[in-house]
Each structure stands twice: as structure tokens, then as C-alpha cells.
Amino acid sequence: MPETIVVLDPLAPERAARLRALLPPGFVLTHGTARGDEHLAQIIAEADYAISGQVGVSATVLRAARRLKLLHKWGVGVDNLDLEAARACGIAVARTAGSNALPVAEFTLGLTLAALRYIAYAHAELKQGEWRGGRLPGETFMLSGKTVGIVGFGAIGQTFARLLRGFGCTILYSKRHRLTPEEEAGHGARFAALPELLEAADVVSLNCPLTAETTGLIDSRAIARMKSTAILVNVARGGVVVEADLIEALQTRRIAGAAMDVFSVEPLPADSPLLRLDNLVVTPHLAAIVAENFDKTVLQMFGNILRVSRGEPVQPQDRVI
Template sequence: MSYKILFIDPLAPSRMESLRALAFEGFTLDTTTGRDEATQLAAVRDADFLISGDLPITRAMLEAGTRLKGVHKWGVGIDNFDLDAARDHGVRVMRTTGSNAIPVAETALALIMATSRGILAGHQGMQRGEWLKGAVGVNCFMLTGKTVGLVGLGAIAKSLARILTGFGCRILYTKPTPIPVEEARALGVEHVDLDTLLRESDIVSLHCALTPQTRGLIATPQLRAMKKTAILINVARGGVVVEADLVAALRDGTIRAAGVDVFETEPTDPANPLLHLPNCVCTPHIGAAAADNFAKTVTRMFTNIACVARGEEVAPLDLVV
């Protein structure tokens, strides 16, 4: 029996070729891009599985997909999937927990270094023919020995914690349920409440899922609780931060700088003030992107989908619904 997998997100031609090379026997891939909503729903009606990264899996899709057996997140965050609709229609929801942890952790580190070491300002100055050694250098700080606060401690934050130990950082974390003491000791992390983390950290890095409880978690009161010399890093979800409040905090010096990989609306408007502030480094949600991690992640997705197709159990960490 043949099963059809429909990819919802646009894909580069090179990615499409790689996907087809990795596809399991008995599965056909539909990677057509540029469909309007009506055409997309028509394609869903003919699909057994959907894969999406950034674009939503909606109730309308799940109602149209009478053949659907499962939908798979390309990554981890499932805030763009209608989980209630999936339950209503008996559609399995899967993800690749931890598969992108190291690339996202490295992206967080890159944003930390770019904001603390004046990388972007120095580069842009040289492009303009300006040698800003003094002007940029006076605002550069070391990461070594600093206190870093991790909001959330899943696979990504744990990967970042392991990296930061090499810099001799004090690492704080906050999450509703602390991890076991032995694991915390091995990672070199200390559990604190959010207020303490914001107050004591030189760098605050966000790694929590976007939920009703975390939407707008970082707004003006939290930004004002941070050190004026602090840096905010967001590689989680845009909605965790109130963007307008962050813009105001960066403009008036409430905090020193920010590194932002995720936005409230994606793609973000080119006029978004965050893109034009000298103390903010922005990237287009590339945290999970890593060419050398692609095959491993895709193979894991296809394995999960094949399990559902065969009526077998999916790895518990990868099964959401």
C-alpha cells in the first residue's frame, strides 16, 4: 500500500531532492509549493500525512483530510497545530523532540556573542568604510564568568547549558517543575524563580514553549526587572515576548541589547523596529537550520510516520496526540 505525505511549508529545490532521496519505500511525497488556500485543502484531501514547520495545521485542514492518519511537526514547537481538532478527528500529532536542540543552542550562543562582542556593528561600520574600533569596543563585554538565565530547561536549554559551562558561566534556570538535583548538578545549573533569574542574570535566554501561560511572559515589567547591562535572547517563540515593549526597552536603555530569531508574526514586516535598532541582532527563524542535521531529522520524521502507517507505537517523546 502506498501512503502520501504532503509538505505544507515551501521548500527549496535542493531540499526537495534530498527529501525524495530519504523517503521510505511505500511513501510518495508531495512538495508542491505556492498553493492558495482552496488548492491546499484539495491537496490535503488526498494526503495520508502532513508535515509542517512554520505554517499552521488548521481545523479546516484536519476536517478536509478524511484520509489523514497523522501530522508531523518539522521540529518541536506545536503551537501552530490545532491539537483539539486533531483529537476530534483521531489524527496523530508527532514531532522530533530534541532533534534540533544543538543547532538552536548554537544559534543562541551566536546571538549572545554577536550582541556582547559588537560583531554586527563592527561589520556594518567596515562596510561603510568606518573603522569603529573604539566606538564598538567600548560596548563589548566578555561572556566568560557571566550569569546566564535560561527560561525553560528542555533539550535546547540543556544543550546551551553544556556549552556555557566552558565559559565558566553561572547558569540559572526557571521552569515549573525543577529537574532532579543530580541532573542539575551534572549540568551545572541552579533553579530559581523568574523574578530572581531576571534580576541576577547578565544574559536571559528564552527556551520555553509558547502556551497560554507563556504568551507575553516577557513584557515591560520583566524587562525593567533586568539589569540595564543585560541582554535578552529569544530563540523560543516570538509570542513569548511583547515586541512593542522590547522595542521600547532597547530604545530607552532599559536593557543593553537583544538577539531575536523568532517574531510575533512570521515572516516579520521589514518595517519592524527590531530590525532597525543598533542594539538588536535579528535572524529569520534559522535557529534549527543545519544542513548537517537535515538527514537525521528527516529520517526520524519518516520513521515516526511509518510507525503510524503500520499501526505501531511512536516513541513516547515524539507523540503529542
């Protein structure tokens, strides 16, 4: 009898078809059609395996799963999964470690350039028939030769550092466990405690996971340490930034600008004050989405599901619990 994989996120028919084309023999795939715990509890009830991209998976949803063997994150950050509930229910959890490092690092670079040069603002204005030219809301800056501070220096942060080499940037990084001098030399980066990084950087890039330590890490006190000409780029998780403090800093021009791909509430509400700031670039959690990475990431997930189906453990680097 086929085993069932349910993707908890709503999927367009074309995307569902691409997934089914990669399914191993002996599996069927279903997916969400709405959001909310009530719907998720219904579709997970009889599933053998579940995949979550951007939707949160609560204890209520997990307790509704009658035979779930594995909950797999389509991506890396598992902050939207109730891990304690998964443990209590005896459900293994995995993720696609390293799968999105290059796409997210490239997107971080794109957001950085867009924020430094008002690219998104100028694009939106021209679409409305406004030829702004030199009449931008603030000064524009080059990336070349600047100091970039990377908060979180895992696979994504390290890949971003590699991309920055061509711009001749000075790279500072902050993370819980410092690299060895040899590793730092290999990445062309220098360790800096967060206060030093914030004070020195022209660009502060958040590439860290959301944990108890990083929740609210960038608040008004952290922003007060930044240069008035600096920009903040967040492709980590919305909860790393206290959004109300960032909004105030952008409104008062305490910092020059920011770019965000992630938010404390997703989807971002249409009445969010973030959408009314002319020195903020916003995108709807797109950093990891690229056509070239689809098959690779899906096959990584399906490979782990196959292992569990055969009674084998998930790949060590992908195992969460």
C-alpha cells in the same frame, strides 16, 4: 498503491530532492508552493501524512484533509498546530523530540556573543564601507564569568548550559518543575524563580515552549527587573516576548541589547520596527537548520510515518496526540 506525504512548507527543488532520497519504499512526497490556508487545504486534501516546519496548520486546513493519518512537526514546538482540531478530526500529531537540541543551543550561543559584542552591527556597517572601530552604539561585554539565566530547561536549555561551562558562567534556570539536587549538580545549574533570574542575569536566554503560561512572559514588568547591562536572547517563540515592550526597552536603553530568531509574526514584515534597532540582532528562524542534522531529523519523521503506516504507534517521546 503508494502513500502520499505532503510537506506543507514551500521547498526549494534541492531540499525536496534531499527529502525524496530518504523516502521509504512505498511513499511519494509532494510539498507546498505557496503560503496561506487556501493552498494548504488543497495540497493536504488527498495526503496520507503531512509535515509542517514553520507554517501554521489551522482547523480549516485540517478539516480539508480527507484521509490524513498523521500530522508531523518538523521540529519540537507545536504551538502553530491546531491540536484541538486535530483531536476532533481524529488525526494523530507527532514531533521530532530532541532532534534540534544541539543546533539550537549552539545558535543560542552564537546570538549571545553577537549581541554582547555588536558583531552583527559591525558586520553590516563594514559591508556598507563604514569602519566603525570603537564607535559602536553601546558598550560591549564578554560572556566569560557572567551569570546566564535560562528560561526553560528542557533538552535545548540543558545543552546550552553545557556549552556555557567553558566560559565559566554561573547558570540559573527557571522551569515549571524543578530538577533534583543531583540533576542540578550534573548540569552545573541552580534553580531560580523567574523574578530572581531576571534580576541576577547578565544574559537571559529564552528556551521555553510557547504555552498559555509563557505567552507574553517577557513584558515591560519583566524587562524592568533586568540589569541595564543585560541582553535578552529569544530562540523560543516570538509570543513569549511582548515585542512592543522590548522595542521600547531597546530604544530607551533600558537593557543593553537583544537577539531574536523568532517573532510574533513570521515572516517578519519588512516595515517592522525591530529592523531599525541598532542594539538588536535578528535572524529569520534559523536556529534548528544545520546540514548535519537534516538526515537524522528526516529519518526520525519518516520512521514515525512508517510506524503509523504499519498500524503501530508513534515513538512515545515523539507523540503529541
